[in-house]
Amino acid sequence: MIDAEAIRSGNRLALSRALTAVENNTPDSKRLQAALFPFTGNAHLVGVTGAPGSGKSTLVNQLAKAFRQSSSNEKPPKIAIIAVDPTSPYSGGALLGDRIRMQDLAGDKGIFIRSMASRGALGGLAHSTAAFATLLDGAGFDVILIETVGAGQAEVDIARLAHTVIVVEAPGMGDDIQAIKAGILEIADILVVNKADRPEAENTARALNIMLEMSHGGINGAGKHFMRSLAEKKVNTEPSDKKPGWETPIRLVTAIEGSGIDTLVDDIRRHKAYLVSSDLWKVKEAFRLEKDLEALIKDKLLDQWQENLDEEKYQDLLAEILQRKRSPIEVLDLLL
Amino acid sequence: MIDAEAIRSGNRLALSRALTAVENNTPDSKRLQAALFPFTGNAHLVGVTGAPGSGKSTLVNQLAKAFRQSSSNEKPPKIAIIAVDPTSPYSGGALLGDRIRMQDLAGDKGIFIRSMASRGALGGLAHSTAAFATLLDGAGFDVILIETVGAGQAEVDIARLAHTVIVVEAPGMGDDIQAIKAGILEIADILVVNKADRPEAENTARALNIMLEMSHGGINGAGKHFMRSLAEKKVNTEPSDKKPGWETPIRLVTAIEGSGIDTLVDDIRRHKAYLVSSDLWKVKEAFRLEKDLEALIKDKLLDQWQENLDEEKYQDLLAEILQRKRSPIEVLDLLL
Numbered sequence: 001m002i003d004a005e006a007i008r009s010g011n012r013l014a015l016s017r018a019l020t021a022v023e024n025n026t027p028d029s030k031r032l033q034a035a036l037f038p039f040t041g042n043a044h045l046v047g048v049t050g051a052p053g054s055g056k057s058t059l060v061n062q063l064a065k066a067f068r069q070s071s072s073n074e075k076p077p078k079i080a081i082i083a084v085d086p087t088s089p090y091s092g093g094a095l096l097g098d099r100i101r102m103q104d105l106a107g108d109k110g111i112f113i114r115s116m117a118s119r120g121a122l123g124g125l126a127h128s129t130a131a132f133a134t135l136l137d138g139a140g141f142d143v144i145l146i147e148t149v150g151a152g153q154a155e156v157d158i159a160r161l162a163h164t165v166i167v168v169e170a171p172g173m174g175d176d177i178q179a180i181k182a183g184i185l186e187i188a189d190i191l192v193v194n195k196a197d198r199p200e201a202e203n204t205a206r207a208l209n210i211m212l213e214m215s216h217g218g219i220n221g222a223g224k225h226f227m228r229s230l231a232e233k234k235v236n237t238e239p240s241d242k243k244p245g246w247e248t249p250i251r252l253v254t255a256i257e258g259s260g261i262d263t264l265v266d267d268i269r270r271h272k273a274y275l276v277s278s279d280l281w282k283v284k285e286a287f288r289l290e291k292d293l294e295a296l297i298k299d300k301l302l303d304q305w306q307e308n309l310d311e312e313k314y315q316d317l318l319a320e321i322l323q324r325k326r327s328p329i330e331v332l333d334l335l336l
Numbered sequence: 337m338i339d340a341e342a343i344r345s346g347n348r349l350a351l352s353r354a355l356t357a358v359e360n361n362t363p364d365s366k367r368l369q370a371a372l373f374p375f376t377g378n379a380h381l382v383g384v385t386g387a388p389g390s391g392k393s394t395l396v397n398q399l400a401k402a403f404r405q406s407s408s409n410e411k412p413p414k415i416a417i418i419a420v421d422p423t424s425p426y427s428g429g430a431l432l433g434d435r436i437r438m439q440d441l442a443g444d445k446g447i448f449i450r451s452m453a454s455r456g457a458l459g460g461l462a463h464s465t466a467a468f469a470t471l472l473d474g475a476g477f478d479v480i481l482i483e484t485v486g487a488g489q490a491e492v493d494i495a496r497l498a499h500t501v502i503v504v505e506a507p508g509m510g511d512d513i514q515a516i517k518a519g520i521l522e523i524a525d526i527l528v529v530n531k532a533d534r535p536e537a538e539n540t541a542r543a544l545n546i547m548l549e550m551s552h553g554g555i556n557g558a559g560k561h562f563m564r565s566l567a568e569k570k571v572n573t574e575p576s577d578k579k580p581g582w583e584t585p586i587r588l589v590t591a592i593e594g595s596g597i598d599t600l601v602d603d604i605r606r607h608k609a610y611l612v613s614s615d616l617w618k619v620k621e622a623f624r625l626e627k628d629l630e631a632l633i634k635d636k637l638l639d640q641w642q643e644n645l646d647e648e649k650y651q652d653l654l655a656e657i658l659q660r661k662r663s664p665i666e667v668l669d670l671l672l
Contacts, residue, residue: 030665037663051387282658289657293664294638300672301637302630321625322618327373328629329366336636 002028004035007139012112015139019114022131033131036138041285043080043137044272047146047158049187050168055194057083059168059255060147063268064111066261067143076110077142082132083115084148112141126157130292133161143268159187160291163284164271166190166264169208171200185211188248190267196252196260208250246274305336338364340371343475348448351475355450358467369467372474377621379416379473380608383482383494385523386504391530393419395504395591396483399604400447402597403479412446413478418468419451420484448477462493466628469497479604495523496627499620500607502526502600505544507536521547524584526603532588532596544586582610641672 002021006014021029048063050056064079105111116128129146136144148158159165167188185191191212193205249267253260275281317334320326326334338357342350357365384399386392400415441447452464465482472480484494495501503524521527527548529541585603589596611617653670656662662670 034663034665037665038660041660286654286658289664290654293654293657293667296664296668297641297671298634298638300668301641302634304672305633305637318622318626318629321629322622324374324377327370328625328632329370329373331629332632332636335633336640 002032004032007032007036007135008039010140015112015135016114018135019116019132022128022135023116029131033134036135038138039140040134040137043133043141044143044164044268045133045137045146045162046143046268047148047162047165048168049148049158049165050192050194051149051170054168054170055255056147056149056168059192059194059253059261060145061105062255062258062261063145063265064105065108066258066265068108068110078140079111080136080139080141080144081111081113082129082136082144082146083113084129084146112136126161127295129157130161130288161288163275163281164189164268166192166268168192168194169204170195171198171204185248189246189271190264191248191250192253192260192264193250194253194255196254197257201252205250205252212248212250245278246271338368340368343368343372343471344375346476351448351471352450354471355452355468358464358471359452365467369470372471374474375476376470376473379469379477380479380500380604381469381473381482381498382479382604383484383498383501384504385484385494385501386528386530387485387506390504390506391591392483392485392504395528395530395589395597396481397441398591398594398597399481399601400441401444402594402601404444404446414476415447416472416475416477416480417447417449418465418472418480418482419449420465420482448472462497463631465493466497466624496624499611499617500525500604502528502604504528504530505540506531507534507540521584525582525607526600527584527586528589528596528600529586530589530591532590533593537588541586541588548584548586581614582607 002014002017003011007018018029018032021032046063048056048060060081060083064081067079068076105113114132116132129148133144133146146158146162165187167185167190169192171193185208191208193201193208195201251260251264251267253264255261272281275284314335317326317331321328321331338350338353339347343354354365354368357368382399384392384396396417396419400417403415404412441449450468452468465484469480469482482494482498501523503521503526505528507529521544527544529537529544531537587596587600587603589600591597608617611620650671653662653667657664657667
């Protein structure tokens with residue numbers, strides 16, 4: 001039995017065990033999320049996404065260090081790193097990366113690092129990431145850096161979860177990179193061209209800038225995405241004053257040398273201030289929490305239905321599908 | 337009203353409209369899937385996955401052409417290409433790629449090409465891809481090549497859907513490429529090192545080979561993944577004879593010049609023969625169809641529940657979540 005109070009008071013072993021409970025989806029996981037939920041709402045969730053090879057991990061490490069060092073006149077913020085590694089859905093292969101990070105950031109008690117390997121469950125990744133964020137937020141972390149590979153569903157999920165999305169590009173990554181940028185511009189609040197010491201870096205930044213300008217004329221970044229989502233979902237939280245005042249910056253960074261990192265930390269803080277002042281912070285929270293609730297409802301409905309299921313009938317109907325005697329859609333009508 | 341018979345008899349306009357119905361999730365979509373379902377089960381679903389820049393699109397085009405040309409003594413197979421583009425979740429930016437393909441493959445009535453851009457719906461991509469496969473299978477296509485960006489959930493989805501998974505790597509793509517391979521080896525039935533004219537190609541192939549050998553000792557490729565999934569899900573379809581007899585080949589290919597493509601076509605055919613002879617074909621079908629049914633059930637349950645929902649109560653409880661008065665998990669118990 002993991003103690004929620006221990007997590008609140010900074011016990012790292014309890015926190016680690018709670019996160020493992022989330023990954024394994026044990027009953028403890030739900031209890032702890034409920035217990036810590038009242039203490040959430042403070043953490044700034046920052047998604048860092050980009051293609052493999054863009055140097056996300058190095059960037060995230062440098063950001064964590066910079067956040068810890070940059071607060072001269074106040075207590076340094078507590079930083080958590082969630083490394084979501086959906087590229088190893090089966091092997092949980094993120095552990096090596098963890099060890100390398102641990103060495104680099106070792107000794108700083110204000111930084112907590114945890115990898116999460118998707119277990120291949122449909123929707124499981126998004127769900128676990130959100131639960132991780134709840135526990136870490138409730139445990140008192142001020143900034144939660146969530147590192148994901150930027151492609152497909154992971155991108156959509158991070159745009160939904162994070163307050164601020166940083167998209168990392170590396171110069172000259174491949175020929176169909178242009179196709180990626182189109183989609184990714186809409187979720188980026190801050191664009192980073194990493195490995196800026198490479199000769200093509202300026203060109204990449206220029207290309208991104210042109211694409212950004214073409215997409216102007218409304219709200220940029222995740223704001224745009226959210227406004228559209230809100231319209232679709234008819235979320236009942238209206239921002240009191242829609243200020244489309246965020247200009248997505250494009251930053252040249254060489255993460256491995258630490259150059260450009262301080263500017264990026266300033267951008268992240270500025271973006272939070274912008275979200276809070278424009279009420280988008282509240283809108284995003286509302287959107288995210290409603291999504292969480294919906295996912296919980298869906299799972300519970302299926303559980304309840306399966307409890308009362310005539311298993312024999314289900315297997316018979318399944319066999320008829322395999323024999324192409326009935327389509328899954330027909331069977332659905334017979335089952336429900 | 338789209339006519340299922342027209343789709344069966346090769347009317348491409350009807351097929352295109354049916355696929356659009358799937359994307360828009362209209363009632364027509366379900367009716368057509370049900371109508372065509374009895375005619376499915378013939379098509380060989382081949383997933384082609386890899387990072388951006390690995391040259392997947394070129395490879396898929398060359399495979400389509402090679403399949404059409406390689407059957408000397410029989411009618412050439414009908415080929416469909418589904419280009420899933422989850423990297424543009426919002427922009428639907430796959431259209432340009434389509435036009436380039438159309439030019440290359442124009443004039444061959446035995447090849448049908450269709451892009452699908454995810455609309456950002458959770459689980460939507462996997463669902464639509466499966467529905468596309470059902471319609472194309474029912475329409476009489478023999479081989480369905482499904483091109484996806486290889487990362488995260490898309491990978492898991494393609495491993496579930498496809499009979500044969502081809503993983504495409506390009507030499508020297510970036511520093512964290514090693515992290516990818518660990519996860520991707522488990523879903524690969526065939527490994528392709530594309531752009532084999534590059535000097536690093538041999539090294540990449542060698543590295544892949546070492547990793548493959550380290551992971552030996554059981555069933556390779558998607559078989560391994562499926563055996564584990566089957567154990568987890570307790571699917572009641574046992575292969576009559578477990579033959580772990582597939583050696584995942586590693587092929588050096590230069591897709592843009594067409595070199596290595598014929599060998600790859602042979603591999604794909606060999607893999608199908610292996611699946612059929614080992615009963616894994618049936619196991620995969622059973623697994624996939626049960627997943628389809630489960631997804632349908634989940635959606636329907638939510639729909640039914642929402643019909644009887646007290647909207648006012650729901651909104652009140654949602655507000656209490658936003659104010660941190662209740663956790664989503666508490667609210668769940670009050671709602672269900």
